[in-house]
Amino acid sequence: xxxRARYLIPLLVAGVVAAGCTGGGSTPPAPQGSGSAxxxxxxxxxxxxxxxxxxxxxxxxxxxxxxxxxxxxxxxxATGTKGLAYETLFHFDPNAGKLxxxxxxxGDWVDDKTYxxxxxxxxxxxxxxxxxxxxVKYTFELGKMETIPYHNIWDFLTTVEAVDxxxxxxxxxxxxxxxxxxNLYSRSIxxxxxxxxxxxxxxxxxxxxxxxxxxxxxxxxxxxxxVIWVKRDDxxxxxxxxxxxxPKYIVDIVNSSNExxxxxxxxxxxxxxxxxxxxxxxxxxxxxGVSTFYPEPPYMLSANTAWLVxxxxxxxxxxxxxxxxxxxxxxxxxxxxxxxxNLVKVSSPTGLLxxxxxxxxxxxxxxxxxxxxxxxxxxxxxxxxxxDRDGDGLxxxxxxxxxxxxxxxxxxxxxxxxxxxxxxxSAKDAGINVTPDFPDFNALVEVRNSGKFDLLINNERGLSSxxxxxxDYIFQLPIxxxxxxxxxxRYENKEAWDLVHELDQVKADDxxxxxxxxxxxxxxxxxxxxxxxxWYNGLWSQVSxxxxxxxxxxxxxxxxxxxxxxxxxxxLGGFETxxxxxxxxx
Amino acid sequence: MRHYFGRxxxxxxxxxxxxxxxxxxxxxxxxxxxxxxxxxxxxxSQPEALEAMRAYYTNLFGLDEPxxxxxxxxxxxxxxxxxxxxVWVFPTPVATVxxxxxxxxxxxxxxxxxxxxxxxxRLGAFAARRKLLDNTVLPVGxxxxxxxxxxxxxxxxxxxxxVAGIFPVAGGYGFSLRPTWSLEFIGxxxxxxxxxxxxLFLVALGGWAIGMRNMIIYELxxxxxxYLAALGAPQRLIRRYAFRNAVLPQITGLxxxxxxxxxxxxxxxIVFSYPGLGSLILKAIQNQDFFLLQGTFLFIxxxxxxxxxxxxxxxxxxxxxxxxxxxxxxx
Numbered sequence: 001x002x003x004r005a006r007y008l009i010p011l012l013v014a015g016v017v018a019a020g021c022t023g024g025g026s027t028p029p030a031p032q033g034s035g036s037a038x039x040x041x042x043x044x045x046x047x048x049x050x051x052x053x054x055x056x057x058x059x060x061x062x063x064x065x066x067x068x069x070x071x072x073x074x075x076x077x078a079t080g081t082k083g084l085a086y087e088t089l090f091h092f093d094p095n096a097g098k099l100x101x102x103x104x105x106x107g108d109w110v111d112d113k114t115y116x117x118x119x120x121x122x123x124x125x126x127x128x129x130x131x132x133x134x135x136v137k138y139t140f141e142l143g144k145m146e147t148i149p150y151h152n153i154w155d156f157l158t159t160v161e162a163v164d165x166x167x168x169x170x171x172x173x174x175x176x177x178x179x180x181x182x183n184l185y186s187r188s189i190x191x192x193x194x195x196x197x198x199x200x201x202x203x204x205x206x207x208x209x210x211x212x213x214x215x216x217x218x219x220x221x222x223x224x225x226x227v228i229w230v231k232r233d234d235x236x237x238x239x240x241x242x243x244x245x246x247p248k249y250i251v252d253i254v255n256s257s258n259e260x261x262x263x264x265x266x267x268x269x270x271x272x273x274x275x276x277x278x279x280x281x282x283x284x285x286x287x288x289g290v291s292t293f294y295p296e297p298p299y300m301l302s303a304n305t306a307w308l309v310x311x312x313x314x315x316x317x318x319x320x321x322x323x324x325x326x327x328x329x330x331x332x333x334x335x336x337x338x339x340x341x342n343l344v345k346v347s348s349p350t351g352l353l354x355x356x357x358x359x360x361x362x363x364x365x366x367x368x369x370x371x372x373x374x375x376x377x378x379x380x381x382x383x384x385x386x387x388d389r390d391g392d393g394l395x396x397x398x399x400x401x402x403x404x405x406x407x408x409x410x411x412x413x414x415x416x417x418x419x420x421x422x423x424x425x426s427a428k429d430a431g432i433n434v435t436p437d438f439p440d441f442n443a444l445v446e447v448r449n450s451g452k453f454d455l456l457i458n459n460e461r462g463l464s465s466x467x468x469x470x471x472d473y474i475f476q477l478p479i480x481x482x483x484x485x486x487x488x489x490r491y492e493n494k495e496a497w498d499l500v501h502e503l504d505q506v507k508a509d510d511x512x513x514x515x516x517x518x519x520x521x522x523x524x525x526x527x528x529x530x531x532x533x534x535w536y537n538g539l540w541s542q543v544s545x546x547x548x549x550x551x552x553x554x555x556x557x558x559x560x561x562x563x564x565x566x567x568x569x570x571x572l573g574g575f576e577t578x579x580x581x582x583x584x585x586x
Numbered sequence: 587m588r589h590y591f592g593r594x595x596x597x598x599x600x601x602x603x604x605x606x607x608x609x610x611x612x613x614x615x616x617x618x619x620x621x622x623x624x625x626x627x628x629x630x631s632q633p634e635a636l637e638a639m640r641a642y643y644t645n646l647f648g649l650d651e652p653x654x655x656x657x658x659x660x661x662x663x664x665x666x667x668x669x670x671x672x673v674w675v676f677p678t679p680v681a682t683v684x685x686x687x688x689x690x691x692x693x694x695x696x697x698x699x700x701x702x703x704x705x706x707x708r709l710g711a712f713a714a715r716r717k718l719l720d721n722t723v724l725p726v727g728x729x730x731x732x733x734x735x736x737x738x739x740x741x742x743x744x745x746x747x748x749v750a751g752i753f754p755v756a757g758g759y760g761f762s763l764r765p766t767w768s769l770e771f772i773g774x775x776x777x778x779x780x781x782x783x784x785x786l787f788l789v790a791l792g793g794w795a796i797g798m799r800n801m802i803i804y805e806l807x808x809x810x811x812x813y814l815a816a817l818g819a820p821q822r823l824i825r826r827y828a829f830r831n832a833v834l835p836q837i838t839g840l841x842x843x844x845x846x847x848x849x850x851x852x853x854x855x856i857v858f859s860y861p862g863l864g865s866l867i868l869k870a871i872q873n874q875d876f877f878l879l880q881g882t883f884l885f886i887x888x889x890x891x892x893x894x895x896x897x898x899x900x901x902x903x904x905x906x907x908x909x910x911x912x913x914x915x916x917x
Contacts, residue, residue, distance in 0.1 A: 036721040050762040063682070064869060075628045075734075076676070134764035149628060204642075205677045221764055224686055225757055225860045226765070251761050256859035263755035266748050280771060419887035442623045449622060484625060484636050531620060 007331065010173070012033040012479045034233045050228070053583060056247035057171060059261050060274025060540065061566050062254045066227040069219060070208040072142065073147060074568070077208075079252040083570025085126075085213035086188035087230070091115060091571045092465045094355045096558055099181060099465065099508075102241075102571075103189055103214065103511050105132065105166075109507070115170040115180065116163075123236040125191045125318065127212045129398025133162035138192035140170070143522035145200050151184055175204050176504040178468035178514075181257035185571045189214070216245055216579070225254040243579040247548065250578070252565070258425065265290060265542060272551075273542045274564050276415065280542055281341050285336030293563060294554045300538030301562065305351045305470075307340035307417075308407075308532040310455050312491045316397055317405075317454070321384035321527035327370045328377035329424050329430035332534050339418040344535045350522050356467050368526035377430035386431075394433040405434045407455040416457055419534075453492050458483050459537055463572065464510065471500045474531055491530035496521060539564055548581040594898055598891050605887040610660050612883075614653070615875040618876040620673045621649065627910075643913035645875075647673070663712030669884070670877035674869060678883065680881040688885070690758055690863035694779065695851050698786035699843050706794025707836055711829060713795065714802035722797055739785040739857040746781060753781045782858045786851065790843070797839065801832035834905055837897060844893035 044046050056077075066078030071086040074415045082088070089104040101107070107117045123131040137160045156176050161169040172180075183201050194212050195203070209221050216230035216237055229250040237243045255261055255275060260279050264270040278284065280299060283290040292299040310317035310326065317323060332346050349369035357510060381387075386395040386403075396402055405416040407424055409416040420436040427434040439447070447453045461473040476486040483490065495564065506513040525531075541563040543551045552559045552573075559580050562573035621643045644650045645833055647670070663670065664727060672864035713723040730738075747755035754760065760774040763776055805811060805828035812822045852864035859865070868876040902909045 048764040048768065049760075050764045052762065055762060064873070065675050065678070067672075067678050073628075083891075092752060146635060147642050151635040207677060222767070225859070226761055227779070253757075253761055256756065256856065256865060260756045260859040263743065263748050267755060268749060269754070269761065342804075445626045446619060446621050449626065482622075482636075529617075582916065 016180055030123050037382075045566055048098050050249045050251065053547060054248040054395055054586065056250045056272070056578065057253060057264075057270045058250065058271075058272040058274070058565050059253040059255055059264070059270055062252055063228070065224040065254060066222045066252075068207045068416075069211040070206050071190060071211075071213075072148060072203055073205075074188070076188060077182060077585075078222065079565060079567070080217065080227065080250065080570075081211065081231050082188045082568070083215070083565070083575050084217040084250060085215040085219060086190065087209050087214045088185050088571050089187060090185040091573075091575070092185045092461055093245075094562065094572055097132050097355070097465075099185060102185075104184075104329050107184065109175075109177075110169075113172045113175050115172070116167045117170070119166045119168065120236065120240055121166055121407075124234065125193075125212050125214055126218045126232060127191075127194075127195055129191065129248075130165075131189075131191075131214050131420070132165040133168045134165075135189055135192045136160070136168045137162045138196065139187060139189045142190075142203060142549055145203065146512075147200065147204050147310050150183065150187060152476070153179075171214070177507045178466040178504045181465050181508040181544065182469060185567065216243075217250060220249070225256075227252050243576075245579045246583055247578065247583055265544060268544055268546045270465065271544055271548050272563065273540075274540050274566055276538075276540045276544060278341070278415065280343055281542075283542065289544055291545065292542055293539070293552060293555065294479070296539060298345045300540060302345060302354050302463070302536035303564075304459045304537050305347050305353060305538040306419075306457055306459045306534050306537055307351060308460050309489045310530075310532070311451060311453055312489045312530060313451060314454060316403060317489075318387065319384065320528045322386065323532065324370065325377045325380035325384070325386075325430065326427065326432060327532040328380060328429045329432060329531050330532070330534060331426035333372065334426065335419045335422050336535060339415055339422065340535075344538050347533040347536050349526060349533060351525075351531070352467055352470065353463050353536060356470075357462055357517045359467050359515055361515070361522055362517055364522045364526060368523060370526070370529075372426075373431045374426070375433075381431060388431060392573065393431060394428065395431045405432070405454040406437045407434050407457075408437045408439055408444055408447070408453055410444050411438040412441070422456060448488050449484055451488070453481065455486075456488065457534075458488060458531075467514070467518055468500070468503050471503060471518075471525075474519075474525060487530075489530055493524065493528065493530070496524045496528075498541075499524070545584055547584055549584045550580055550582040552577055552580075590902075594895070597680050598895065602887065602891060606661075606664070606884065607657075609887065610657060613874075614656075616874070620876055620884075621647065623874050624676070628762065639704065644905055647671070654658050664884075668882040672870075672875055673877040674873035674878060678744045680877045682750060683878060684863070684881050684885060687861060689864045691851055691871045692866065694782055694786065694855075694860065694862060698783050698790065698911045699840070702787045702790035703794055703836070703843070706791045707792070707798045710795040710798025710800075711802050711832070714806065715825075720799070724799065727792035727796045727799075730797065733789055734853075735785060735789050736853040736857055737855050738789055739782065742781045742785050743857060753875045754778050755781075758861045778858075778860070781850075782854050782860050783856075785854050794836065794839075797836060797887055798832060801835060802828055805829075830904070831876070835836050836898060841894055841897035844889070844897075848901050 015412060018289060019170060030225060055327065056401070058091045068077050068277055069081045069085070070077050071082045074082060087103050090099040090104060090107065093100050099107070103120060103123060105118045105120045107115060117136065119131070119133060119136065125131055132462055138155070139159070142148055142161045143153055145151065156172050156174045157170060158173050159171045161171070163169050170328065191212050198206060202306050214236065216232055216235040218228040218232050222228065231248050253264070253270065258275045258277055261270065261273050261275040265273045280292060281297070284292050284295065284299060293301050308326070308330065310323050312318050336344055336346055348360055349365055351392070352360050381395050385398045388395050389400060390396070394403065406418045409420050414569040424434040424436045444456070448456060448467040461469050474487045475491070476490060477494065477497040479487065479490045479492060499517055503514065503517040503521065506517060539562060545551060550559065552561050552563045561576040561580070563575050563577050566574065621640060623645060624638055628639065646658060651659070663864055667681070669684070672680050672683050674677050675683055709723055713720045743755050746753045756776060757778055758775070759765070759771060763771050763774055765771060806824070811824050811828060814827070851862055852867060854860070855862045855864035856868060863885065864876065867882050869875070870882060
């Protein structure tokens with residue numbers, strides 16, 4: 001027996017070792033995440049432990065490991081790729097409602113179909129090479145590739161010409177001024193000298209390790225749950241913009257959940273949280289050292305509008321009268337108070353964000369707007385011929401068939417889930433049978449895009465330089481087999497779509513001209529109700545002033561920029577917010 | 587001997603084949619389309635650009651081929667160690683994503699499972715003999731086993747993390763650090779490891795202790811113990827035999843535990859935002875990431891098989907009946 005044991009022990013050891021190898025190594029945890037390798041030289045020069053008083057910690061944008069630093073992939077590149085590293089020609093100031101020259105010194109329409117940009121001189125890429133008009137030309141011409149997200153500008157853009165190193169001339173076949181202004185602050189300019197040899201696949205899918213960019217920060221390192229940016233001492237904006245961001249390092253932390261973000265915030269390990277934290281009001285009121293833009297409801301600025309989208313190809317939602325009745329039936333106030341604890345605001349019937357207030361035509365709203373009014377909803381239904389024939393308190397279709405509408409939001413989006421329970425209940429009070437349902441996100445995307453749903457909540461267009469983006473969302477034609485990002489309700493109105501085109505061709509500084517077209521669009525929207533605006537989602541932002549102060553707030557002397565690092569918001573004030581921060585304990 | 591292991595290997599091979607096939611099938615029969623959800627994130631509204639991207643990605647992931655071809659391609663790639671590209675963390679290869687997470691999970695689970703087994707068995711064995719210990723270990727053990735991992739994890743995170751501020755509540759190491767072999771980094775690694783480990787360890791501990799206690803009492807009261815006692819054998823010897831017999835079912839239990847290693851850590855990892863395989867699985871499911879999901883499941887399957895294989899070997903050492911069976915088969 002002893003002998004046999006001795007004979008077996010080596011076997012056991014061998015087995016364990018073999019298991020260790022095949023199993024991927026139970027060896028001591030090597031904490032190098034997925035490719036945390038940075039340039040060896042850079043790593044040697046930088047500290048491995050960031051001093052707290054020089055580091056800004058933020059979170060709320062990145063929901064997965066930072067997988068790429070490719071600014072062409074605007075939707076999933078690591079936070080800061082656009083904004084901290086890559087820059088755009090302009091920024092947009094939502095408060096002033098105008099473009100702020102950034103990489104461009106100025107931009108003008110020299111004639112009806114030509115836009116000329118003067119670039120700043122003295123701007124250098126992080127590898128020391130000068131930034132020139134060739135880079136701008138190259139970047140916009142990338143859009144000629146079919147798979148590039150901004151391919152559509154080439155529908156109306158005909159040529160981009162580098163007149164001299166500091167001048168770029170854009171010529172158009174049709175002047176879509178509104179759309180163009182949106183592109184001016186949305187497209188990251190990439191360096192031609194590095195990118196010019198890249199294939200289409202590389203441009204679209206490349207990881208772009210060690211990004212060479214013009215921005216105030218450059219890439220330092222990343223791991224599965226963070227990306228670290230370090231300040232560039234030779235950033236051009238120091239002199240040209242007189243901005244000198246104080247945080248030497250910016251660490252963007254990957255969200256695993258809002259609860260984790262809350263924990264980090266309470267531990268003062270997070271300076272800026274752009275997560276939706278359900279109890280944010282209590283955080284602000286309690287003594288936790290956490291503050292928001294407003295010290296009172298709604299606490300946050302508004303970022304986008306949540307709409308109830310009816311599928312207008314299905315009965316009875318193909319009837320504008322029915323849609324109107326539905327709009328009247330929703331008790332939005334109950335959602336604001338009960339679900340959000342006053343963190344959000346009731347939207348204007350037009351759905352236009354508060355920043356676009358000047359475009360709301362009050363006479364149209366007075367005439368065709370809606371409010372929560374169950375009695376009015378019932379009356380509208382009765383007038384349109386929807387009656388309760390079997391006495392169950394719920395109306396039937398005109399032909400007598402039962403109405404049973406499913407309202408969907410993604411499972412796990414708890415605030416929306418609660419909201420649609422409220423909507424369903426208040427619709428039932430008005431006699432409309434609406435049932436809340438919570439499919440998995442991907443399943444929802446599938447039915448949403450292919451038009452196989454009844455009702456859903458959506459908010460895919462947010463604040464931008466122009467309400468054009470909003471009306472483009474509501475009315476875009478033609479309807480396709482698969483709708484991506486716009487007009488999920490498949491609403492068809494040629495007249496409205498022509499008006500959207502008309503709006504596009506009003507110059508961005510012609511406010512009166514825009515108002516005239518928008519007023520007509522509002523009338524159609526409110527009479528037809530292709531989408532029903534409900535509330536403004538907040539610009540979720542909770543900040544801690546323990547390390548950095550001078551955060552934007554409603555206080556008289558505080559900055560008023562947007563306190564978010566969300567994707568595409570760096571150009572809408574997010575970067576300016578970071579640049580204004582001051583150390584709390586100098 | 588050779589016969590015994592040969593048969594085992596054959597069974598393992600078959601299991602592996604079936605598991606991989608099922609693994610390939612499950613995500614493909616889930617609702618939703620990974621390319622569609624990827625495009626939905628891309629927020630492209632222009633139809634031409636969208637169609638071009640759709641065609642491009644469908645082709646890139648090989649989803650435009652007939653199912654049987656996809657299946658064959660899957661095996662071919664797998665045998666070359668290629669797990670494909672992750673949709674969620676596109677364009678990172680799945681193998682890279684998984685290898686980044688594996689050390690965290692193994693570093694968390696192996697010590698938690700093994701230590702709780704050793705300590706739990708010890709505690710249980712002692713408890714069976716000491717009234718005082720029994721009165722404490724038993725109720726505490728029941729309480730611990732009955733507690734869901736998640737619950738203990740949340741209490742630990744809240745109490746020791748947020749309120750007391752001793753331990754961090756998220757991440758694998760401090761957000762101010764970069765991975766190096768410095769003392770500071772290793773300290774941070776341990777600090778972040780402590781709470782998730784504690785939550786797993788505590789819950790598992792109770793189960794092992796109770797199991798062992800009951801087994802020991804049973805063995806001490808069985809006929810062979812009484813017979814030994816009647817022969818006048820010293821109490822120590824009797825207890826040693828009782829322990830050897832009682833530990834066998836515990837070893838089987840350990841095998842099962844090691845098998846579900848990764849799944850066990852899932853909830854804990856999510857609570858502490860610990861960057862291991864558990865968090866990865868959740869994200870892969872949420873993001874319809876076929877390839878990542880397959881990769882992690884494959885890893886789990888391999889883990890289960892390897893753990894079982896080790897236990898098979900251990901059984902040969904500790905259980906004379908297995909050896910007797912082998913000898914019989916060889917004869």
